[in-house]
Amino acid sequence: MDFTTRCIHGAANNTHTTGAVSVPIYQSATFAHPGIGQSSGYDYSRLQNPTREHLEKIIANLEEGVDAIAFSTGMAAITALMELFSIGDHIIASEDLYGGTVRLFDNINKKNGLLFDYLDTSDLSKLRGLIRKETKAIYIETPTNPMMQVTDIQAVAALAKEYNLLVIVDNTFLTPYFQRPLTLGADIVIHSGTKYLSGHNDTLAGFLVTGRTDLSEKLRYIYKTTGACLSPFDSWLLIRGIKTLAIRMERQEENAKKVAAFLNSHEKVKKVYFIGLETHPGYEISKKQASGFGSMISIEVDTEATAKQVLERVNLILFAESLGGTETLMTYPMVQTHADVPIEDRLARGINDRLLRMSVGLENTEDLIEDLKQALS
Structure with missing residues (x-):
């Protein structure tokens, strides 16, 4: 079946x-x-x-x-x-x-x-x-x-x-x-x-x-x-x-690929962590052991000020913890999901004040990209 x-x-x-x-x-x-x-x-x-x-x-x-x-x-x-x-x-x-x-x-x-x-x-x-x-x-x-x-x-x-x-x-x-x-x-x-x-x-x-x-x-x-x-x-x-898991995962991955491509080309985004990018070091292993790449993206922007600006300016995208829902969410790991990890450990792992994490949802992709464009401008 x-x-x-x-x-x-x-x-x-x-x-x-x-x-x-x-x-x-x-x-x-x-x-x-x-x-x-x-x-x-x-x-x-x-x-x-x-x-x-x-x-x-x-x-x-x-x-x-x-x-x-x-x-x-x-x-x-x-x-x-x-x-x-x-x-x-x-x-x-x-x-x-x-x-x-x-x-x-x-x-x-x-x-x-x-x-x-x-x-x-x-x-x-x-x-x-x-x-x-x-x-x-x-x-x-x-x-x-x-x-x-x-x-x-x-x-x-x-x-x-x-x-x-x-x-x-x-x-x-x-x-x-x-x-x-x-x-x-x-x-x-x-x-x-x-x-x-x-x-x-x-x-x-x-x-x-x-x-x-x-x-x-x-x-x-x-x-x-x-x-x-x-x-x-x-x-x-x-x-x-x-009941809708399969269709949601397919659409969210499709959206994430487009969003990741946009972010990867933006001058204020210095690094994109998305396993669906061919440049990701785990891309080939992912292809071997999984049938898809999911819809989680982390990005490192140019400055702490840019990171905070994005969180304050996004409108359609919600500044909230959690992931995997129909709505696109953006999280600031250093003060939310990983706040209790000692700062020296956070920084050693790349979790700094410029890192943002996105869970891409089911919205229209162009709407999501437009929201990111205005938030990064």
Whole structure:
């Protein structure tokens, strides 16, 4: 079945008999038992809810995994994931991660005894050099947020297999429409469902997806114990959003290519980070492991004053955090998404006061370019 069709019909709807085309919202915290020792299959919504279960089956199907677990936020998903590890365990992570992930690792997980090293995970020789007996996992974003570094998932998975390490991939930027890390050897995939999967900037969600039954069992136990489950209504919003995932991703990528080309030719834009540009160092790897480039663009402008001017002058484009929705958003990473990353680390990674990040939406491309032209003038 084609991916587009699976977005709409990817999980058989066996949760009701009314014939409703839209999956019902089972807004119930608890479910009655038919008798002692008997269950309808649903007992308490922290464990499972019919609406959420339907969503999880769709996501597992799209990522080609055996299980997907829906959380209240992307950070809740990553927080639960870290409970797989014990005091003294070592994790190697991409150096250019979403700032909230770095904040969790450095301020919560380190306090609880986990050890982290950060590096450009596209450099396999350096990655191998950091592996030690305490190492348990390699955690990557590809492309990264906000510098758009690309890591060869298949190569990292082959390296990890030598040392019996987990490979964890945050696939938020490309979604399973463009990239399916489990098929490339990853063990666990992460999504901020708030972003492209939802697609409408109207709800928060997170997912962990795995192709391994042993990991599914461990994660399900952590999930029911820690309790950050996605609500029935938010699950329904995600189901609705995913129905248009394929067509949104195609249009947003098409828009992003045109916007990136315009920005790449503007005198005040000194660098464009978009993996769809042939000059991007990760372009060939992206073509190998993904079927598209997505719609995330970061740019470095000539001065801090220009960066602030753009943020204050854009009209159609919204100066707001988040990404992946129908509206085009622009973010200032150094004071928003990465504000809690130490300044020396931010600057070393290129996250300076001239860097802007764009999530290109579904608007008419010429309208977006006109807005950027006047904001940069």
